[in-house]
Amino acid sequence: MTLDSANKAPWHCAACGIPLEKAKVQIAYLGSAFPVDLLRCSRCGIVFIPEELALTRMAEAEKILEDK
């Protein structure tokens, strides 16, 4: 998986004070759900979506699902 950058991401959960860990998270759009590997706080569930994922891969997936 292409999550090298995410694995190295230095983010900690501010509320729980612990570093994020790799986890399978569902993301959904227009009635379709997909599992993706993201960094997540194992205690409160807050996740990290890197800029690259949001602007390229997610944007592309959104476009496909919107039938553009």
Add this chain to the structure above:
Amino acid sequence: MLYSTAAGQRHLCAMTGGIMRPGGFSLTDRAIASCSFPAKGRVLDAGCGTGIVVEHLRSHHGLLACGIDIATCASRPFAQASVYSLPVKTGALNGVLCECVLSLLPDAGRALREFGRVLAVDGYLILSDLYDREQQGCMRELLQCCGFSIILWEDHTKALRELGALMALQGLDHTTCLETKKSTGYYLAVARKDTC
């Protein structure tokens, strides 16, 4: 094959739980549900790949399933064979599954006639594949010409798009394998072999 490189296939395999095509097992299950197979019905998966669907048919549907693939297969109940010439006696099967294979063949009609040969009268043919949504009549006509009556025809392009979206999320190039044309879609069909 939806994805032509080995690395791509491994990804696709992982994403679809090993089944490597849009819809995963859900389309296969949907098709089986619209057939009335006898218990321990004999079913062949033509183009079975790793044989994961054959296992599924055995474990979840109680069918006597086997598979063939043009690529080398590990062991029985899988055999290496061409869909044009199945190692099966005439009229011996209750069902043939052919998922995501026909669109790759140079002569789909020949394969369909071979499926017709091995099926018993009233046996079921289950197809799911890519198609050109602007010319869906072609496939339906071909089925009829080859001696089948269509009992189910459904568009499942959404499943194709979902697989495309999943590939996009993984950073894989979905354009080369899934969206060759804007009108490319995915269908599920069940047909029954006619009496004569």
Add this chain to the structure above:
Amino acid sequence: MEQEKLRRLEEKCIQDCAPPCTAACPVHVDVRSLTGHIARGDFSAALKLLRKTLPFPTIIGSICDQPCRSHCNRSLAGGSIEIAALERACAFTADTPAPKILVLPARDKRVAIVGGGLGGLTAAFDLRKKGYAVTVFEAAGSLGGSIRKVGGERLTPECIEGELAVLEAIGVEVELHTKADVFNLPDFDAVFAAPGAAGGSQYLPVDPITYATAREGLFAGGSLLRDAYSPILSVADGRRAAISIDRYLQNVSLTASRAGEGSLQSCLYTNMGSVKPAIAPPRSPNGFTIQEAVQEADRCLQCECLECVKVCRYLEAFGSYPKKYIRETYNNLSIVMGVRQSNALINSCSLCGLCAEVCPKGLDMGSVMSDARRIMIGQKRMPPSAHDFALRDMLFANSDASALCIPAPGKDSCEYLFFPGCQLSASAPEHVEKTYALLRDTFSADVGLMLGCCGAPADWAGRDDLLKQVLDDFSVQHRRMGSPRLILACPSCSRVFRRYLPEVETVSLWEVLEKSGAAPVAAPAREHVLSIHDPCSARNDGRLHESVRIIVTNFGYTIKELPLSRQKTTCCSYGGLMWFANAKVAREVIDRRIRESGDDYLTYCSMCRDLFASQGKRCLHLLDLLFENDVSSSSSRACPGWSQRRENRVQLKRRILTKLTGEVMTDDACEHQQEFFIAADVQAVLEQRFILAEDIRQVIAQAEQTGRKLVNPETGSTLAYHKLGCVTYWVEYSSTPGGAFSINNAYSHRMEIIEGVKS
């Protein structure tokens, strides 16, 4: 869209119609493709094409009487194309082996052809190809009839034999020296009597459409129906008879759908405006040489319409033309299950109406796409990303933060109500204040002011629900002001009010300024030349075009008209929300427009001005002439960003309230608003990503209140996300010593995070 309406719309697009030459040809030779192939030097392709329509191309090329030529559009610019000579050139030049002609499997029906002229032989050829057993009876000693007389030197007997050899090759039987009695051929299932010019009128009456005679199975046609010999009409006769005989033998209707046969009137329009005259090259005695033929074929205009596609980057960008687009759109809308594919086509149109202006049939793709959007909304299939930024902007313009409706100071109602429009308030708020003051000073003291959006974005997006809400709210306020006459600065507002609230009286600000003398009368002439870009929503407002030009001239400027102006003006790409739905095409639309002239542009719509300015064009708004001393620097004023536009509206409302009513706006949000700074480079990125300062404020507020945020222990910066509407915004920020925040980055996505919270 019902089938009926679809067909009516499709019929309006004539791009698919046969050009005049092909329509006039009684067998519809595709002359345009033929000349296309020859012009490229591909004689083989040309001959192959000819053989599709003509059984004996060399013969026809040598003796064709060319009814096509008098219809050729080239006749108006140097003389008709020498079509037969080109056919002949390719028959003699092409280096292709005799074609293998496909004959369908044999049918157990026999046809007799009596008369071996061009008509009879064409029928024999066509029927044999369909699998019938065909015998030709010819009284003379050779086939060909009149062609041997009219052929002259160009058509040698060898040439004729060579060409007719195809009949034998496909299995047509020929009985020479045989005078067959058409009434007594009992071995045949059908008979075609084609006796040529010599034949009498013994078979009449003959049905002019089917060539059937009163006698069962006997058909008659050819030169006997005419006074003069016409080779191509003979071929057409043979073909018509063959179609009838085939239908007769298959026992289907002889008369159904035969309107397309024979010479027709072309309905294709071809603009000859920019065609330069060119005459045919001199011809060598034996016909065109290869070079001459290429040269002559190159004169062919390749007639087509595409009037709309030529002027509209959007129609051009999708690679086809309206007839195809209408079909694609219809297919898209009629898919009930499954997935659509033409959403971009439907949502990218600016709905500006230029296509209808230039279309010979007045086809308006804007109304097609506008209807399509409404149908998609009705089916709940409109992708949320298409228009929601623009719709949120509209809602903001009509929210308490920026909307306002006040009578003239000291009154309860007003006679006039100035409605500058949401984008003028967003782009040049100070001009709204100055214009309002000017109107009260010079026009009528009794002018109120209303700030807000007319609902045009909802109309463009096809959101009738939102449009109705905006118009209902407007009407309530309008009545509260005593139903005053509206003074409108924006042509899009003007269009919306006229269309949806026709009972509201409106007048354009520009007519008011022109008539009230607020603009100077004949200022001294200036060097400065301006090209006027008329906004597309003012397309049909000729009086407005005049008022604007009078004002500009009175200021002393010289006007140089753009090639597309007034009724034929183009859209700036904001119309129809194209700018949001298809940024790439929108940029090209702007680019194409701003390159039309090197002069500074002047327009009277703030969106047009700002979008042209955003791509580096020097452009003025008409109000700049009234209120700016340094017009030169005004024309290069940057286009304010989306956050700035909102802020401008908010500040405008505040200033006006303070100035005119003494009221100081209390804003709840203001009190606990967290201060933050955005560096210019970050701001530019945010603009591009359609992320507003307001979105950032909300993300930070939420993160700071709840503590749900990520921190980077190394840099101390914070990352937070929050879903607003259907978009999730991510903001990375750092604290500054003063207690404010500085924004490092922001991005967004629409996919929703389903947080599997571990308990």
